[in-house]
Every structure is written in structure tokens, then in C-alpha cells.
Amino acid sequence: MESRRSEILSLVQQHGELPVTELSKLLGVSEVTVRSDLKVLADAGQVRRTRGSVRLPLDVRRESPxxxxxxxxxxxxxxxxxxxxxxxxxxxxxxxxxxxxxxxxxxxxxxxxxxxxxxxxxxxxxxxxxxxxxxxxxxxxxxxxxxxxxxxxxxxxxxxxxxxxxxxxxxxxxxxxxxxxxxxxxxxxxxxxxxxxxxxxxxxxxxxxxxxxxxxxxxxxxxxxxxxxxxxxxxxxxxxxxxxxxxxxxx
Incomplete structure (x- = not known):
């Protein structure tokens, strides 16, 4: 499970945004499983869920000098x-x-x-x-x-x-x-x-x-x-x- 979620993060970082259906095909698991993983990642602030897809989160880091x-x-x-x-x-x-x-x-x-x-x-x-x-x-x-x-x-x-x-x-x-x-x-x-x-x-x-x-x-x-x-x-x-x-x- 951890390995799959790491792979999801890697794919989203590579593509910027991916549909859930595409992630399901790439990972070889059901869309239900992908959505379950995305909920965990989104709750941790690592991704943003949108309707039918996932993307990187908004960068809200403090501005550095x-x-x-x-x-x-x-x-x-x-x-x-x-x-x-x-x-x-x-x-x-x-x-x-x-x-x-x-x-x-x-x-x-x-x-x-x-x-x-x-x-x-x-x-x-x-x-x-x-x-x-x-x-x-x-x-x-x-x-x-x-x-x-x-x-x-x-x-x-x-x-x-x-x-x-x-x-x-x-x-x-x-x-x-x-x-x-x-x-x-x-x-x-x-x-x-x-x-x-x-x-x-x-x-x-x-x-x-x-x-x-x-x-x-x-x-x-x-x-x-x-x-x-x-x-x-x-x-x-x-x-x-x-x-x-x-x-x-x-x-």
C-alpha cells in the first residue's frame, strides 16, 4: 500500500495532474482503490483532489528572503x-x-x-x-x-x-x-x-x-x-x- 501511494505521488509529480481512470490503468488497480489512496494522500496535504482527477497541492510555503x-x-x-x-x-x-x-x-x-x-x-x-x-x-x-x-x-x-x-x-x-x-x-x-x-x-x-x-x-x-x-x-x-x-x- 505504501509503495503504491509513493508511486502515485511520483506519477503526479511527473505529470502535474492525472485522471483517476489513468492512474487506475497505470497502477493496475481499481478506481475504488485509487480513490482510497488519494483520500489518504489528500488528507496529508500531499495532493489535491479535483473532480475525476488529482493534482499537486497549492504551494503555500512562506516566502523566503x-x-x-x-x-x-x-x-x-x-x-x-x-x-x-x-x-x-x-x-x-x-x-x-x-x-x-x-x-x-x-x-x-x-x-x-x-x-x-x-x-x-x-x-x-x-x-x-x-x-x-x-x-x-x-x-x-x-x-x-x-x-x-x-x-x-x-x-x-x-x-x-x-x-x-x-x-x-x-x-x-x-x-x-x-x-x-x-x-x-x-x-x-x-x-x-x-x-x-x-x-x-x-x-x-x-x-x-x-x-x-x-x-x-x-x-x-x-x-x-x-x-x-x-x-x-x-x-x-x-x-x-x-x-x-x-x-x-x-x-
Whole structure:
């Protein structure tokens, strides 16, 4: 029984959401047995039951300070940062969102870049970019959130609405095939949504721990995501996520 429930968790983590009928076939047991297992898992907060299916639970973990998250999955975030930074070209205007992974994008940007304008609402990111002589840095302004060193409304939204960017490097707390890109803080999510609206390309940078997670505030549907840069955890990307975001960069 414990082994079967562990397998259910593994399948749900792999696919994000599965119908009860599909789980029954995959496990070779009756739907009644599957529903009994799902009740136990749901009562423990490990899954969410919906009508006829099961999905991962809503991510309600407390938001962690940047100084803490920068030490989580550090090697993966550095690889993601290098891969994303390599996409920036001379002459582009870029939105660079707040977060520990986007900070790694800033650190990995080439010192040979010329004529690039980077717009950010992250104070720590603006400081990281000071070393780049060929990059013009615009800070949005707004109200400071010390937890992430981020700037939010008022004023941040007003600045962003007057700028059109070639690409946005977007951080988040969750990427889910059905529920899209989500974030733990509603004020930051508001800024992210405006960035998405004002950018030609949206590139999500997220390590494997964010995949199939759903956090409090909606940012964008997966259909608006141009590419997802994430780290390789297994031999192949999860099929459901790959279908939702075909341009998947694994590092």
C-alpha cells in the first residue's frame, strides 16, 4: 500500500495532474482503490483532489528572503543563469525580474555587450549590472520590499508601461502546464504581469523545484511563455510540461 501511494505521488509529480481512470490503468488497480489512496494522500496535504482527477497541492510555503533562496540549488541556478544570459544580444532592451535565479542571469551577462538597456525592479540586480560598461540600467522605482530587494507599486508599474522590451527574463515560484506561471507575492506578481505584457519574448528561468508548483498569484499562462530555461533532473523533460512549453532549455 505504501509503495503504491509513493508511486502515485511520483506519477503526479511527473505529470502535474492525472485522471483517476489513468492512474487506475497505470497502477493496475481499481478506481475504488485509487480513490482510497488519494483520500489518504489528500488528507496529508500531499495532493489535491479535483473532480475525476488529482493534482499537486497549492504551494503555500512562506516566502523566503533572497539571502536564503540564493543558497538553494545554487549550481543549477548558475547554469540556468549562464544559459539565459547567452540569449542577450547587442542593442536589445531587456526586462530583468527579481529573484535569486535572475540574479544569476545578471552575473553571467557578457562584459562585451554593447548598447543593451536593462530595466529591473531589483535593487541587488541593478548593483550587479554596474560592472557592465556597455549596459544602460534603468531601475523602475516604487516601494521597496526588503525581503527580495524588489520595487513594487506605486510607480514601478507606471515606468514599465512606458517601455517595450525585446525579452523578459522572468522569475517565479511555480511553473505548471495547466496553471501557468505563478508567484508567492501578489505585489510582485502585479509587476511581473506588466513586464509580460510589455515584452516581445518571455523567458522563464526556474530550477527544477519550481516545476509543477502552483503558488498564490497568477502571472502568465504557459501559452505566453516563449521559452523555459531549467536544470536537468532526469533523462527527459516531463511530458506535460514539454507539451505546454515546447521551447524547453535543459542545462
Amino acid at each position: 533572497l539571502e536564503q533562496t540564493r543558497h538553494e540549488h545554487t549550481a543549477a541556478k548558475r547554469r540556468i543563469g549562464r544559459a539565459a544570459a547567452a540569449l542577450v544580444r547587442d542593442g536589445e532592451t531587456v526586462f530583468l525580474d527579481v529573484g535569486s535565479t535572475t540574479t544569476e542571469v545578471a552575473r553571467a551577462l557578457s562584459p562585451t555587450l554593447q548598447g543593451v538597456t536593462i530595466v529591473t525592479n531589483g535593487l541587488n540586480i541593478a548593483l550587479e549590472l554596474e560592472r557592465l560598461s556597455g549596459v544602460r540600467v534603468i531601475v523602475t522605482g516604487g516601494t521597496l520590499r526588503p525581503l527580495q530587494h524588489s520595487l513594487v507599486s506605486p510607480y514601478a508599474l507606471d515606468v514599465l508601461k512606458h517601455i517595450h522590451a525585446d525579452r523578459l527574463f522572468l522569475g517565479c515560484n511555480g511553473v505548471h502546464p495547466e496553471h501557468g506561471v505563478t508567484n508567492a507575492n501578489h505585489e510582485e506578481a502585479e509587476v511581473k504581469r506588466v513586464m509580460v505584457a510589455q515584452a516581445r519574448e518571455v523567458i522563464v528561468v526556474a530550477d527544477h523545484s519550481k516545476l509543477f508548483q502552483v503558488s498564490r498569484a497568477h502571472v502568465a499562462p504557459t501559452g505566453r511563455v516563449s521559452a523555459l530555461v531549467t536544470n536537468r533532473r532526469g533523462p527527459e523533460p516531463p511530458e506535460a510540461l514539454h507539451r505546454a512549453i515546447p521551447n524547453l532549455h535543459l542545462v
